[in-house]
Amino acid sequence: MSGPAQRSAPSPVVSQTGARVERQPLSRYTTLGVGGEAQVWTVADHAQLAEAMSAPYRILGGGSNLVVADGGLSERVIRLGGQFAATDLTPDPALSTPEQLVTGWVGGGVPLPGLLRRLQRLGYSNLEGTVGIPAQLGGAIWMNAGTRFGEAFDGLHSLEIASPEGTRTVTPFDLPWGYRDSGIPRNHIVTRARLKLRRSSPEAVQERMDAADLARKGQPKNRTPGCAFKNPTLPNGDRPGGQRLSAGKLFDEAGLKGSRVGHAMIAPEHANFIVNLGGASAADVHALLDLMRERVGVPLELEYELWP
Numbered sequence: 001m002s003g004p005a006q007r008s009a010p011s012p013v014v015s016q017t018g019a020r021v022e023r024q025p026l027s028r029y030t031t032l033g034v035g036g037e038a039q040v041w042t043v044a045d046h047a048q049l050a051e052a053m054s055a056p057y058r059i060l061g062g063g064s065n066l067v068v069a070d071g072g073l074s075e076r077v078i079r080l081g082g083q084f085a086a087t088d089l090t091p092d093p094a095l096s097t098p099e100q101l102v103t104g105w106v107g108g109g110v111p112l113p114g115l116l117r118r119l120q121r122l123g124y125s126n127l128e129g130t131v132g133i134p135a136q137l138g139g140a141i142w143m144n145a146g147t148r149f150g151e152a153f154d155g156l157h158s159l160e161i162a163s164p165e166g167t168r169t170v171t172p173f174d175l176p177w178g179y180r181d182s183g184i185p186r187n188h189i190v191t192r193a194r195l196k197l198r199r200s201s202p203e204a205v206q207e208r209m210d211a212a213d214l215a216r217k218g219q220p221k222n223r224t225p226g227c228a229f230k231n232p233t234l235p236n237g238d239r240p241g242g243q244r245l246s247a248g249k250l251f252d253e254a255g256l257k258g259s260r261v262g263h264a265m266i267a268p269e270h271a272n273f274i275v276n277l278g279g280a281s282a283a284d285v286h287a288l289l290d291l292m293r294e295r296v297g298v299p300l301e302l303e304y305e306l307w308p
């Protein structure tokens with residue numbers, strides 16, 4: 001194989017189709033602040049994305065759910081820029097009514113917090129339950145990020161998904177989505193989405209955002225990838241209807257708050273968060289994840305994405 005993208009150059013190079021290619025430490029892109037180097041491809045359009053997907057790759061969003069290995073990655077890491085970071089909130093007249101609206105396309109690389117601020121100012125409702133999640137829209141959709149006030153799939157009309165096999169448009173009805181899961185295969189890239197929103201008022205949307213925000217008051221402020229494990233359901237009869245237990249409460253009851261390995265710690269504020277005290281390694285985080293699994297007698301599903 002040849003071409004500029006294969007070199008481990010310290011400064012950025014431009015690929016055949018114009019993607020920016022640069023070897024960078026992924027700690028720069030993760031909210032945990034951990035991760036070794038990889039070749040990062042920043043793509044602005046479908047031609048650049050197709051070229052980036054022509055060799056083994058991973059797709060990076062806001063880096064807010066990732067624990068990247070200290071030794072870095074051999075695969076390319078794709079970041080969405082250009083047209084995949086553009087926002088068109090203009091209601092589509094053919095699909096909108098006085099109560100509901102469907103927007104134009106919003107890029108998968110658009111940061112969710114800024115998008116929610118814009119929706120609040122317009123008085124557009126349905127996604128405010130996801131306030132405080134430091135994701136990009138594509139990452140939030142890929143794992144159906146949410147809180148008990150709402151989730152990404154509450155406000156989706158349709159999605160464009162790209163993979164090496166091509167690009168397709170689907171609706172939520174085509175996907176087996178659920179709690180923290182979109183049903184979209186790994187490495188199929190959410191390039192953009194159209195939002196399905198309810199017309200409300202800026203004040204009403206803000207009020208609901210404030211309620212969702214309040215539930216986060218007890219979450220840690222240090223660098224973290226959020227909750228480590230998904231909340232488990234219990235098979236026994238006293239919690240019917242698939243209700244979920246707080247994994248954080250289980251870790252708390254197991255006495256794990258404040259447990260440390262190296263420079264990583266189980267947050268004293270909320271026991272399902274692992275925080276970086278400064279200088280933590282991925283190995284420190286992995287050791288804490290093992291400890292958490294060991295100490296709780298319920299099968300747990302990891303929420304963090306471990307790269308590789």
Ligand code: FAD
Binds near residue numbers: 031136
């Ligand atoms: P990344 O972390 O970059 O990637 C996560 C996964 O998504 C990877 O597999 C990646 O390949 C994939 N991915 C990213 N972008 C795309 C794309 N465009 N197309 C396809 N796949 C993609 N999560 C919640 O659900 N609820 C919360 O309340 C919550 N609170 C948090 C609070 C804090 C302080 C932090 C740091 C995290 C929190 N999280 C929460 C976790 C995290 O924000 C979510 O998991 C979020 O959905 C991750 O999105 P991202 O864009 O950062 O993705």
Ligand code: EPU
Binds near residue numbers: 148228
């Ligand atoms: N609790 C404890 N100790 C703890 C943590 C929680 O006793 O260490 C108790 C709380 O006091 C409360 C209950 O457990 O009575 C539930 O706690 P919380 O409201 O914090 O909710 P959670 O179920 O622990 C979930 C999500 C969070 C989301 C919050 C707010 C999961 C895995 N976690 O946490 O999402 O922000 O609700 O809606 O679903 C994430 O997914 O990364 C995440 C941060």
